[in-house]
Amino acid sequence: xxxxxxxxxxxxxxxxxxxxxxxxxxxxxxxxxxxxxxxxxxxxxxxxxxxxxxxxxxxxxxxxxxxxxxxxxxxxxxxxxxxxxxxxxxxxxxxxxxxxxxxxxxxxxxxxxxxxxxxxxxxxxxxxxxxxxxxxxxxxxxxxxxxxxxxxxxxxxxxxxxxxxxxxxxxxxxxxxxxxxxxxxxxxxxxxxxxxxxxxxxxxxxxxxxxxxxxxxxxxxxxxxxxxxxxxxxxxxxxxxxxxxxxxxxxxxxxxxxxxxxxxxxxxxxxxxxxxxxxxxxxxxxxxxxxxxxxxxxxxxxxxxxxxxxxxxxxxxxxxxxxxxxxxxxxxxxxxxxxxxxxxxxxxxxxxxxxxxxxxxxxxxxxxxxxxxxxxxxxxxxxxxxxxxxxxxxxxxxxxxxxxxxxxxxxxxxxxxxxxxxxxxxxxxxxxxxxxxxxxxxxxxxxxxxxxxxxxxxxxxxxxxxxxxxxxxxxxxxxxxxxxxxxxxxxxxxxxxxxxxxxxxxxxxxxxxxxxxxxxxxxx
Amino acid sequence: xxxxxxxxxxxxxxxxxxxxxxxxxxxxxxxxxxxxxxxxxxxxxxxxxxxxxxxxxxxxxxxxxxxxxxxxxxxxxxxxxxxxxxxxxxxxxxxxxxxxxxxxxxxxxxxxxxxxxxxxxxxxxxxxxxxxxxxxxxxxxxxxxxxxxxxxxxxxxxxxxxxxxxxxxxxxxxxxxxxxxxxxxxxxxxxxxxxxxxxxxxxxxxxxxxxxxxxxxxxxxxxxxxxxxxxxxxxxxxxxxxxxxxxxxxxxxxxxxxxxxxxxxxxxxxxxxxxxxxxxxxxxxxxxxxxxxxxxxxxxxxxxxxxxxxxxxxxxxxxxxxxxxxxxxxxxxxxxxxxxxxxxxxxxxxx
Numbered sequence: 001x002x003x004x005x006x007x008x009x010x011x012x013x014x015x016x017x018x019x020x021x022x023x024x025x026x027x028x029x030x031x032x033x034x035x036x037x038x039x040x041x042x043x044x045x046x047x048x049x050x051x052x053x054x055x056x057x058x059x060x061x062x063x064x065x066x067x068x069x070x071x072x073x074x075x076x077x078x079x080x081x082x083x084x085x086x087x088x089x090x091x092x093x094x095x096x097x098x099x100x101x102x103x104x105x106x107x108x109x110x111x112x113x114x115x116x117x118x119x120x121x122x123x124x125x126x127x128x129x130x131x132x133x134x135x136x137x138x139x140x141x142x143x144x145x146x147x148x149x150x151x152x153x154x155x156x157x158x159x160x161x162x163x164x165x166x167x168x169x170x171x172x173x174x175x176x177x178x179x180x181x182x183x184x185x186x187x188x189x190x191x192x193x194x195x196x197x198x199x200x201x202x203x204x205x206x207x208x209x210x211x212x213x214x215x216x217x218x219x220x221x222x223x224x225x226x227x228x229x230x231x232x233x234x235x236x237x238x239x240x241x242x243x244x245x246x247x248x249x250x251x252x253x254x255x256x257x258x259x260x261x262x263x264x265x266x267x268x269x270x271x272x273x274x275x276x277x278x279x280x281x282x283x284x285x286x287x288x289x290x291x292x293x294x295x296x297x298x299x300x301x302x303x304x305x306x307x308x309x310x311x312x313x314x315x316x317x318x319x320x321x322x323x324x325x326x327x328x329x330x331x332x333x334x335x336x337x338x339x340x341x342x343x344x345x346x347x348x349x350x351x352x353x354x355x356x357x358x359x360x361x362x363x364x365x366x367x368x369x370x371x372x373x374x375x376x377x378x379x380x381x382x383x384x385x386x387x388x389x390x391x392x393x394x395x396x397x398x399x400x401x402x403x404x405x406x407x408x409x410x411x412x413x414x415x416x417x418x419x420x421x422x423x424x425x426x427x428x429x430x431x432x433x434x435x436x437x438x439x440x441x442x443x444x445x446x447x448x449x450x451x452x453x454x455x456x457x458x459x460x461x462x463x464x465x466x467x468x469x470x471x472x473x474x475x476x477x478x479x480x481x482x483x484x485x486x487x488x489x490x491x492x493x494x495x496x497x498x499x500x501x502x503x504x505x506x507x508x509x510x511x512x513x514x515x516x517x518x519x520x521x522x523x524x
Numbered sequence: 525x526x527x528x529x530x531x532x533x534x535x536x537x538x539x540x541x542x543x544x545x546x547x548x549x550x551x552x553x554x555x556x557x558x559x560x561x562x563x564x565x566x567x568x569x570x571x572x573x574x575x576x577x578x579x580x581x582x583x584x585x586x587x588x589x590x591x592x593x594x595x596x597x598x599x600x601x602x603x604x605x606x607x608x609x610x611x612x613x614x615x616x617x618x619x620x621x622x623x624x625x626x627x628x629x630x631x632x633x634x635x636x637x638x639x640x641x642x643x644x645x646x647x648x649x650x651x652x653x654x655x656x657x658x659x660x661x662x663x664x665x666x667x668x669x670x671x672x673x674x675x676x677x678x679x680x681x682x683x684x685x686x687x688x689x690x691x692x693x694x695x696x697x698x699x700x701x702x703x704x705x706x707x708x709x710x711x712x713x714x715x716x717x718x719x720x721x722x723x724x725x726x727x728x729x730x731x732x733x734x735x736x737x738x739x740x741x742x743x744x745x746x747x748x749x750x751x752x753x754x755x756x757x758x759x760x761x762x763x764x765x766x767x768x769x770x771x772x773x774x775x776x777x778x779x780x781x782x783x784x785x786x787x788x789x790x791x792x793x794x795x796x797x798x799x800x801x802x803x804x805x806x807x808x809x810x811x812x813x814x815x816x817x818x819x820x821x822x823x824x825x826x827x828x829x830x831x832x833x834x835x836x837x838x839x840x841x842x843x844x845x846x847x848x849x850x851x852x853x854x855x856x857x858x859x860x861x862x863x864x865x866x867x868x869x870x871x872x873x874x875x
Contacts, residue, residue, distance in 0.1 A: 005756065005779050026718065026785035027756045033687045055687070145874070177755030181853070182846035182873050188853035190844035190871045196854060201867055214862040219837060223867030226874070229841040238841050238868070240831040242824075244856060245845030246872050267827040274799055275812075284824050285812060287801035288848075290794070291752040292762060292769055296849030298750045300757025302779075308849055311747035311762040312769055312795070316802020317817065321845075321852040325859050327817075331825035334863045336855065344851035366778050367757075421716060424753050424787055425875070433793035434734060435786065437663040438711065511874040 002172030002383040003136065004302045004369065009034040010170040013041045013132030015125075017067065017156065018142015018515075022051040023421040025140075025176045025301075032138070041132070043125050045070065046142060047416065048487060049480050058121065061482060064414055064516050065146055065403040066115040070122070071155035072398070073111030076103045077126035078162055084130065088164025092388065095395035099158055102397030114400075130163045134170040141178065141418065145515045148401040150508035161393045167384040177301040178419075180291070184299030187355070187370070188348065192223035196352040213351050216334075225510040226252070227503065233261035240267040244321060245288065249277040250426035250496055253512035254468050254503035271324055274428045277493060287318040294320040296341045297363065299370070303380070305358060306367035403516040404504030407484065411466060411518035413450065416487045417501060418515075423491035430491070442495035443476035445487040446521075451477045454521055463522045464488075469499030472524065486519065530596040545587035546574055549600060556600050557609065557638050559726050560675035561588040564781070565684045571675055573612050573638065577602040584608055606642065613639055614648035619698075620727075621653075621670050622646050629728035632741040635673060656701065662711045664733055664790050665722060669701045672729035678702060678721035685783065690715040702729075717786040723774055724782070732771055734790070739765040748775055751788040752847070756780070758788050769795050828864065837865030844871040 008014065008031040021029040029052060036042050036055060044056040045067070053059040062070055078084050079100060089096055108119035115122075129135050137160060143152045157173060165171045177183050189196040199206040202222055211218050224232055226248070232238035234257070241262070252258045262268055262281050270282040279285045293315065296308045314320070319327075322344060326336035338344050342360050349355045354371040362368060368379035384393075407414050422439035423430040430436070444464060446456065456462065461474050464486070473488065473495045481487050488497040502517040529538045532545075532554060539548045544567070549556050559571040569589035576587045579597035584605060599605065617639060624630050639645070659667040676693065679702060683689045690713040694703040704713035722730050744763040751758040759775025772792050774782045794800075804820030805812040831839055842860040844853045853871075860869040 022716075025754055025756055026716070027758055027780045027783060030685060030687075030783060033685075037684075141875075178875070179755055179846035179872070180750065180752050180757070181849060182755055182871075184850040185844055185846045185848075185853045185871045186873055188844075188850050189857040190853045190869060191873070192867050192870050195861075196857065201861070210861070214858055216862055217865075218861050219865055219867050221838075221867060223838070223869055224841065226843060226870040226872070229843075229868055229870065232841070232868075237839065239835050239839040240828060241841045241843065242828070242860075242864075243843040244852075245847040246843050248843070248872075251872060251875050267831060269824050269828075273794075273801060274797075275801060275805075279801075280812075282805075282812075283807045283827070284820055285801065285805035286820060286824070287804060290800075291749065292792070292795045294849070296851045298757060299850060300750075300779075301755040302757075304757060304779075305850070306750045306757055306759070307748075309747050309749045311745075311749060311764050312767050315796065315800045317804075318800070318802060319817070321848045322855050324821075325852065325855045327821050328825055328828075329855075329859050329863050331821055332829060332863050334859075336859075338855075341849065341851040344854060348851065348854040422786060424791070429752070429794040430787060430791050432797040432799060433791045434663040435791050438717065438786075509874065514875075 001174040001176070001302045002166060003170065003174055004381045005031055007170040007382065008032055008136060008138070008174070009038070011035050011040055011134050011136040013043070013128055013135040015043050015045070015129055015135065015137045016052060016056075017045040017137065017139040018144070019138050019140035019176055020046070020048070020050045020052065020142070020418060021138065021140070021176065024178060024419045026421070028176060041128055043128065047482060047485060058125065060117045060121065060125065062115040062117055064416065064485065066400065067143060067146070067152045068148060068155045068398055068400045069106060069111050070115045070117060071152070071159055072103045072106035073108050073122050074126040074129065075099065075158055075162055076106045077108060077123050078130045078159075079103065081127070083127060084162045085164030089162060092393050093161050093395060094392040098397045099162070099395035102399065129159070129165070132165070134168065135163065135165040136171055137173045138176060139174070140176045142515060145511055145513060147404050147504050147506050147513050149506040149511045151398040151401065154396040155398045158395050158398075161395060167382070167386065169382060172382060172384070175301070181298040183301055183303060184297070184305070187299055187352070192225055196348060197354045210351065227505055227510050227512060230258050230261040233265050236264055239265060241265055242269050242271070243278060244271045247276040247278045247426045247428060249281065250490060250493060250498060253498055253501040253514055255496055255498040256469050257503060271321060273318070274432070276426070276428050286324050287316065288321050288324060289314045289318045293318070294341070296322070297345065303369045304367040305355065305363055305370065307360065307363050404513055405467070405502050405517050407518045411520045413519050413521060414485045415464070415466065415500060415517050415519040416481070416485055416515050417490055417497055418487065420489045420491060423489065425491065427491040427493065442473050442488055442492040442497070444473045445478045445481045446475050447481050447483045447485070448477055448479065449483040450486070451475065454523060456523055461524050463524050464500065464519055465522070466500035466502075466517050466519045468502070471495045471497060471499060486521070528592045528594050530592050530598060532598045533600055539592060543592050545576055545585070545590050545592055545598060548592055549587065554600055556587050557641070558588055559634055559673060560677060562677050562680070562724055565677065565680035568676055568680065571612070571673070573609055575605055575608050576600045577605050610642050610644050613642055613644040616673050617644060617646040618649035618651060619653050620646070620673070627671070627728040628731040628736060630740065633728060634726035652698070654701070659709065660733060661709045662717070664717050664719065664786070665710060666731050666733050666736065667710070668729055668731070671727050672702055673727055674700060674702070675726060676702070677724040677726070678730060681720045681724050686716070686718055686720055688714055688716055691721070717790065718784060719786070719789040720783050734793070735763070735771045738770045739763070744770065746773070751784070753787045753791065758784055760784070760788060762792070832864060838868065840864050840866045841868040842866065844869060846872050
């Protein structure tokens with residue numbers, strides 16, 4: 001997030017795109033609600049009628065995958081009506097001419113035909129966003145899990161920059177991150193192309209710095225992403241994997257392909273707290289501890305580094321992940337003699353400029369938001385004040401790209417996937433709590449019209465099939481989904497929905513198109 | 525903003541105009557008891573326990589809803605005030621089960637604390653008592669409306685902060701109580717089980733079902749940590765007894781204050797679940813079998829080393845995790861690149 005969670009409550013206009021905030025980020029939805037109570041305008045862009053959409057003044061229930069058309073049309077209106085922030089664009093941005101040219105065809109009338117949103121509503125949204133004193137954008141995976149995921153974000157960024165709705169309190173562009181430490185994992189360089197703090201591995205100076213810190217040579221060529229690793233395993237060029245705290249057999253798109261790829265590995269070691277579907281395929285399973293049994297830090301979606309504190313001793317003989325990795329490293333001839341996570345933290349801040357001013361003592365009270373470059377720096381509640389990291393903010397000419405697989409005669413329905421309030425990811429944790437009692441099974445959301453056409457009653461069981469797989473689920477007839485769409489979560493192993501999803505990926509970020517694939521339904 | 529000076533308990537106090545007597549008192553270290561007041565939700569003025577005496581006023585105003593006026597002379601513990609408070613507590617206790625011995629809230633109950641502070645027992649008024657059945661038809665929250673003092677904090681937090689309005693007052697007078705629509709039970713009410721009502725309830729009317737009989741507040745160690753679910757980073761206070769996590773409460777400060785979602789508040793049962801892996805497993809003759817750490821680690825190191833030597837580091841992939849700590853991700857970064865000589869390092873960031 002460019003801004004802090006608290007700042008959302010202070011916005012006058014909130015544009016939420018592809019974010020089921022009340023279910024996926026409930027506490028952030030309280031801030032959105034507070035802003036609405038204060039009189040802020042909330043516009044929700046989502047093909048589903050989520051609870052947040054019901055709270056919104058305007059729900060733009062767009063045709064799935066047409067985000068760029070919608071966003072480019074907003075930019076088109078703002079340019080045409082001269083509503084853009086000329087002072088901001090002239091002093092802080094570049095590439096306006098290219099942007100103007102790119103959005104020229106995206107008239108509101110044209111966008112209406114493809115997105116299904118009336119031109120007048122698009123115009124009203126554009127004016128509201130551009131003219132708000134403090135407008136903020138919130139987005140989640142509904143925007144990014146598409147083959148055009150990166151371009152979707154760039155189209156959104158164009159809108160934000162053009163209106164200068166960034167770099168101030170309560171104005172900005174805020175991806176809500178979905179996992180406790182997904183921000184921290186990225187910050188810590190758990191990515192194929194960067195070290196900690198997004199320092200590129202291909203950059204000689206960065207690599208040299210880390211080679212010195214870590215006492216030895218480091219590979220220069222950026223590595224494979226998760227999806228590419230699965231492809232390489234399938235092709236048998238990747239021979240071994242060390243998987244920590246992940247369950248790709250249920251979580252990743254086209255899961256049958258993932259399971260087949262993992263089966264081809266010469267060696268698979270999985271480190272987790274439960275015997276997950278992925279761990280069941282492993283040669284070695286290493287028992288790790290849960291968050292309650294260790295010390296450390298997580299970094300949240302607003303870049304706040306916060307303490308994790310040990311509350312209970314490790315269960316059984318399990319060990320903390322840092323202890324296991326250290327022990328493996330010791331055996332492989334590279335000593336990692338750490339006695340406590342704080343020692344690791346002291347080491348990592350030395351090589352990570354955005355964390356450089358942090359210590360456990362400083363994090364004790366409320367954590368610190370990066371960047372925090374020095375010991376006396378208070379942290380950064382919002383980013384991009386005065387200047388962008390790259391200097392000028394760059395407009396990107398982006399165009400609509402059709403989803404990789406749309407419904408057709410053979411597979412006539414669109415499958416959308418995401419989360420539900422009562423469960424989390426592949427259910428390895430929440431299905432082992434009381435949450436199971438209140439939400440015991442997956443129920444595929446289907447519109448009344450589609451249910452009627454298929455002769456389905458509430459709760460009946462169906463076989464759901466895509467080109468990649470089949471699952472059996474009961475149905476929940478609901479007005480949350482439009483006609484032509486069904487929606488399922490990936491929380492229940494019995495309804496392993498990612499066996500159906502499409503692994504077509506955004507070429508820039510390698511994210512899979514979890515939000516759109518074609519399926520058919522048969523009553524059983 | 526203009527300021528107002530008042531005299532409270534013979535002490536001159538200056539506060540901004542519009543400040544309530546209660547806020548003025550609390551900001552100056554003067555304790556006034558309240559049951560229905562909560563700074564996060566709208567002013568209610570229902571319980572009247574916060575009454576104070578203002579010189580020249582005939583009645584005793586409720587401090588939580590009365591704003592200061594210039595030159596007010598206030599007594600917060602005068603004889604009239606104490607008598608009124610005792611009577612209010614006597615009336616509340618007349619219709620309250622005296623089962624502090626087994627009540628989950630004992631030790632953290634505002635009614636119990638005030639009864640103790642003002643020396644009030646239940647024998648002052650005798651009459652009809654509520655006799656509602658316990659509502660426990662959901663996995664998380666037990667509602668005992670016999671213990672409800674109708675402070676309405678749960679109603680206001682559900683409506684004003686959470687926005688669900690799953691509960692409200694129903695009936696009138698002696699029969700008044702907090703209920704769901706059509707008395708259908710919380711699970712049918714649109715309740716999202718965030719538990720904010722539990723957090724604000726001052727008495728034993730709302731208690732956590734799973735924690736029942738597991739431990740008293742003073743037996744628990746409270747460990748502040750960060751929630752393991754979504755990326756919001758809510759602060760949790762894990763309630764620990766005998767080396768087990770018994771419950772979770774909201775951190776009380778920071779970005780989530782007293783609020784959590786259903787997963788953060790009630791989703792901790794996995795920690796001590798019998799399915800937890802307790803020993804390393806090694807596949808022998810096709811079956812995963814329990815082995816010692818030294819055997820599992822030696823085998824893993826040997827196999828990784830073998831692949832690295834035969835096919836190079838680029839033939840090894842490492843998936844770090846959005847679930848583990850920064851320190852652990854940093855070590856995996858170092859381990860993959862420096863020890864295994866591979867940049868094939870990624871995690872589930874795109875999920």
